[in-house]
Amino acid sequence: MERRTYLKSTGTAAAALAMAGCLGGGGSGSKTISIGSDIPYPPFEYMENGEPAGFDPAIAQAVFTDQLGYEYSFKDTSFDGIIQALNNGNFRVIMSAMTITEERAEKVDFSDPYFTAYQTIAVLQNSSIDEKSDLKGKAVGVQKGTTGAGAAEGLKEELGGDLTIKRFDTIASAFNALLNNQVSAVINDNTVSAEYVSKNDDELRFVEGDGAAVEAGREAPPYLTLTIEDYGIAFRKDDDELRKEVNDALATIKENGTYDDIYSEYFAG
Structure with missing residues (x-):
């Protein structure tokens, strides 16, 4: 579905x-x-x-x-x-x-x-990050133990290891770190990240572009997707x-x- x-x-x-x-x-x-x-x-x-x-x-x-x-x-x-x-x-x-x-x-x-979700990248509105490759040499925030952390590890490998992953106990802490310029992006489930982006749309945005959802022929959300995931x-x-x-x-x-x-x-x- x-x-x-x-x-x-x-x-x-x-x-x-x-x-x-x-x-x-x-x-x-x-x-x-x-x-x-x-x-x-x-x-x-x-x-x-x-x-x-x-x-x-x-x-x-x-x-x-x-x-x-x-x-x-x-x-x-x-x-x-x-x-x-x-x-x-x-x-x-x-x-x-x-x-x-x-x-x-x-x-x-x-x-x-x-439920079906997608891992996505959220950044500051004034960020120069517009695609995955722009994260090379940057730090991203994730929640410990989540598939967002796993997606970040995959991206790190894709970037030749040149990505710092900062793990937080809660996703709220990861977004606070982003808003305080302690990380350059947050990698997390799309619907949860959308909660933070929608409430802070003058400060936050999604990185856009095609990704895993488009490649799989899914009905893609209007931003870059790193993975497709089913909740159970x-x-x-x-x-x-x-x-x-x-x-x-x-x-x-x-x-x-x-x-x-x-x-x-x-x-x-």
Whole structure:
């Protein structure tokens, strides 16, 4: 399913969250699903009126509560260690704009994809960087443990090693570094970067041009794409029954229009 690419304000009403009765790792008999997520990462997850909100919580509401009859709770967890925390039993699943990769799939199982994203390059409006090659000899900011960091490593190799990668605990810190001229660019998921660009459009912009999406014949966003990525919900390796239930629920909300309704709350186009 091709997805639209322009961001809507995260000020839209968030889906109601069922937060009561968290049972930690959520064993097979639990009716509350605990969800690990790195908050904030708008528009996918952020705090609103003291509660987690955003695209992922809205999908959780539609899948776990509306379709499967579970309650659920979100547990804020650093992305860099979130898979280990899942496998340690700290929560039942991960919903955190997580890209499905072969490396991660060695440690967890993934649901069917529920979102397509692209790695992109954001720079200052007055930057002289207009294409990938202009980053040679520069420093870029990424969030630790993300596929944005992986895309930066790929770009570094493409530039003959002449690229400095600065890793931050949160994507907000990476963008603060960009705005403070501590890095020359941020490499990150397009929809999340669009949140920062749209709120700071007098200071930030995307690097434009063709890229991975065009090369793959996808409906490309209007800026350079370094990679094409699918997001999935992550499960421990022994949680096949819940994963099947979630896949069935994801298919249902895509078929009955619920997914598109949620998507249109958080993304325009």
